Amino acid sequence: MSGSRLAAAAAVLAGLLAGGPVSAAVDAGALQRGEQIYSRCAACHGIEGNRTGPQHCGLFGRRAGTAPGFAMYSKAMRESAIVWDARTLDRFIEDPMNAVPGTAMGYAGVKDPKERADLIAWLQQATRAGRSCKPQP
Numbered sequence: 001m002s003g004s005r006l007a008a009a010a011a012v013l014a015g016l017l018a019g020g021p022v023s024a025a026v027d028a029g030a031l032q033r034g035e036q037i038y039s040r041c042a043a044c045h046g047i048e049g050n051r052t053g054p055q056h057c058g059l060f061g062r063r064a065g066t067a068p069g070f071a072m073y074s075k076a077m078r079e080s081a082i083v084w085d086a087r088t089l090d091r092f093i094e095d096p097m098n099a100v101p102g103t104a105m106g107y108a109g110v111k112d113p114k115e116r117a118d119l120i121a122w123l124q125q126a127t128r129a130g131r132s133c134k135p136q137p
Contacts, residue, residue: 025037026121037115046106047126049136053105057136058129059084064100069137076102086120093119 044053055066065078
């Protein structure tokens with residue numbers, strides 16, 4: 001990999017880990033795969049609107065257990081003190097019940113790190129409140 005491509009890849013990774021905006025360098029294929037992976041989440045979650053699980057609009061930078069209008073959080077999630085960014089979301093999505101013991105989210109997780117990275121890249125685009133989505137009360 002050339003020095004400039006390596007630097008660009010490092011910048012994208014740093015942005016993802018910091019929970020910052022996804023660079024235009026994230027390829028369209030990763031975003032498409034991320035959206036496909038999100039279909040697994042859509043049984044319980046929506047981008048705009050709560051379902052069995054909370055809405056994801058405005059997810060990044062939000063404290064866990066505080067989605068607007070969602071009252072069915074477990075005590076464990078409400079008291080977790082997690083603030084969602086790429087790093088905390090990656091850890092949670094990998095193994096929700098281990099990341100937050102006592103969570104009501106009964107999902108085994110996304111074990112493949114590449115799938116999690118693609119999902120998180122897509123979520124960073126799709127959940128930007130006021131730009132990509134509008135949170136519902």
